[in-house]
Amino acid sequence: MIGEASQCLARAEGLMERGDCSGAVEAAQHCIELSMKSLYRLVGLKPPKTHWGQVKKDSGEEDPLEKVAERLEGIQEHERVWLGKTSWIGRMWAWAHNTSLYGCLDLLASRLFDQRDAKVAIDYAHDALTNCRIITNSVKLGHTKIKAQPPDAAPTNPYPAPRISGRTRRILDQPLSRF
Numbered sequence: 001m002i003g004e005a006s007q008c009l010a011r012a013e014g015l016m017e018r019g020d021c022s023g024a025v026e027a028a029q030h031c032i033e034l035s036m037k038s039l040y041r042l043v044g045l046k047p048p049k050t051h052w053g054q055v056k057k058d059s060g061e062e063d064p065l066e067k068v069a070e071r072l073e074g075i076q077e078h079e080r081v082w083l084g085k086t087s088w089i090g091r092m093w094a095w096a097h098n099t100s101l102y103g104c105l106d107l108l109a110s111r112l113f114d115q116r117d118a119k120v121a122i123d124y125a126h127d128a129l130t131n132c133r134i135i136t137n138s139v140k141l142g143h144t145k146i147k148a149q150p151p152d153a154a155p156t157n158p159y160p161a162p163r164i165s166g167r168t169r170r171i172l173d174q175p176l177s178r179f
Contacts, residue, residue: 001038002136005031005129012122021113028121029096035125035132036065036090039083042136043071043146065090072135073145079138082131089128096121 012027037047045067065087069080099112138144 001034001041002129002133005034005038005132008034009122009125009129012118012125016115016118016122019115020110021115021118022108022110024118025096025099025113025121028118028125029093031125032086032090032093032128035128036086038132039065039068039086039135042139043068045071071147072139073147075135075138075144079135079144083135086128086131089124093121093124 008027008031012024012031015021015027016024040047065083069075069083072083075083104112135144139146
């Protein structure tokens with residue numbers, strides 16, 4: 001997901017250069033969202049499928065990355081600060097998704113955003129992506145550990161196996177020489 005977030009950031013920068021400021025804001029917001037979701041997957045939690053306002057309503061989480069923070073053991077103070085900053089960046093830019101696509105007050109999105117708005121959105125997306133990369137690398141290098149889930153917690157698989165139909169299963173079970 002971090003790779004996808006990087007692609008969104010590059011897309012945002014390209015759109016801004018071509019003058020598509022609302023597109024740049026949307027791509028930057030998508031980068032922020034994917035960066036945050038990558039942390040959910042990193043700690044073995046299922047990422048929310050809705051934007052922050054709905055997540056809070058459904059789960060009662062006060063903070064977008066609250067459950068992620070609870071699962072990180074031995075996280076350095078400066079990394080905790082970056083996690084906190086990424087969390088408020090996510091909350092701050094959650095509105096941008098719908099507004100950058102659909103506009104508001106009967107105004108098209110293309111009339112609402114200018115070069116300065118796109119630049120600010122890209123700067124925040126860059127910060128969120130960088131922060132998430134640093135935390136991910138800390139876990140990969142073993143500096144930060146992921147706490148085991150409590151035994152009573154339902155296991156979550158961030159990468160569920162795809163559903164395969166009976167017909168597809170029969171084809172997959174055939175010996176290769178048949179093809």
